[in-house]
Amino acid sequence: MGQTFVQKALARAAGVAHANVGDVLDVRADVMFSHDNTAAIIRLFKEIGATRIAYPQRVAITLDHAVPAPTTAHAQNHADIRAWVREQGIEHFYEVGRGICHQVISEEALVLPGETIFGSDSHTTHFGWLGAFGMGVGRTEMAALWATGELWIRVPETLKITLTGRLQPGVMAKDIALKVLRDLRLTGSGYRAVEFDGDTIGTLSLDERPVLPNLMAEFGAMSAYLPPDSLVFDALEAKRTRDYTPIYPDPDAAYDQTHAIDCAALPPQVAFPHQPDNVFDLTDALGQPIDQAFIGTCTGGRYEDLAAAAAVLKGKRIRSRLIVIPASAQVIQQALATGVLATLIEAGAALNTPGCGPCMGNHMGVPAPNEATISTGSRNFRGRMGTPDAPCYLANPYVVAAAAVAGCIVDPREVMA
């Protein structure tokens, strides 16, 4: 019987020849990262009685969740993390303004196809875009990883999702991911690994691909995987510091569940408050009033997201407020070079420091009670953006930008006409 990606990747990382579903393995991390939650992990690490991180060269830390520090408490948290970084000699440390953990680690090519990355962040499934095994872990688990470089994992069952056809103009990977949630619901994965497959993947750009595995966190997946191709390999070439061997599933691998999406027929999708699986076609969302539009996050703040918004906003003025937070400093530079940033600012957008911004309600766009936000982010749980009674919609950046112009959810083609 053939093996799925996750069986092969975990066997490699555990140093065993073969991994069966249900085996419990001690898995070696190629990369382990944390962010603003690092200070809490330090306390757990000290409880273990360890003093030095076992493999500091495999550790990455970004400051991104509340940057620049909005309060004294946040600033102290950052200061504690900087002191720890110096004490432990952690080289892969990324300061305020560099960008969101998942984006920065991808840009820096810290993790490579076939490798294993653990992050104390639920969206670590993100790294499936390059064919790595990415898994979110708790703070206790990150402390254990620092101490030993390893973590126990039960080899999961795999759900295969086949994507066919080319997306229509104005439809993006975000819509595919929302459709998966719509079809299979929030707990549909049952903590399986997800493997994407099908001819759609090759048609998606590198800015688009991470959206699929990233949003599988919403779905309760342990990890998610896209088969890497030459587009991925070429992108990693300039920065990578070691060799790698990509891993592909066997043709006769066993999947305990499968699902298929016809991407060519897919219209834009909108997640309604207060759950990312509360999804409808755009046509059923038209007219919903919007007070604030937000383009940003690890799932909706890359260059092509900004460019999509600029295509809608060119020569327009926004009616609601529009907050734009590029996912990294590199994204800003790219958007600056092509004029995308100028278009957004001319339309009236408020530009902020790369980071998570209001995604988890820390700052930079927390809504007032009853104010509706439409966001390119990944989560719209009640209170997620910091205010319990503020509805939040999720959609692709064309739809979000068009809503900023109209003051309500509209078909972007209407605005662009």
Added chain:
Amino acid sequence: MTQHRVHVYGDNVNTDLIFAGKYTYTLRERDEIARRALEDLDPDFVKRVQPGDVIVAGQNWGNGSSREQAVTCLKWNGIRAIIAASFGGLYLRNCINQGVHPIVCPALHTLVQTGDVIEIDDGTIRAAGQTFAIPPLSPSVQAILDAGGLIPMLARRFRSEGG
């Protein structure tokens, strides 16, 4: 053979109902966290619970976020084991890492009521006149539980290595 009082819940109890998200960054002390356990689902739980008690639940107990407090808020109230028809995947990991035994038992929540007493030994649960086998864990996972969780297990290892 030990005797345990049970607190019984239904299907799909998520981590927000066990420990509300609004407390995740503000509460640090054990007794503060324990006091908020099951606040929105069962406000009387914290008044009723006694050390050694056990949770019995339906399908998908602990689905949702990865927050460890959804396990520790129960542990710091003295909960020894959680018996559920099934568990959220991250929750199951958190249980083991915190040294709280997660036991899969598909039918128990339909047979007992809050306040009933059940008996547990190494391999079986006895309740409502029936006996249920406790599915064995893999030896490495059992070792984490036996040590009281991942941090105590590693602490023991680091002490013995003098590191």
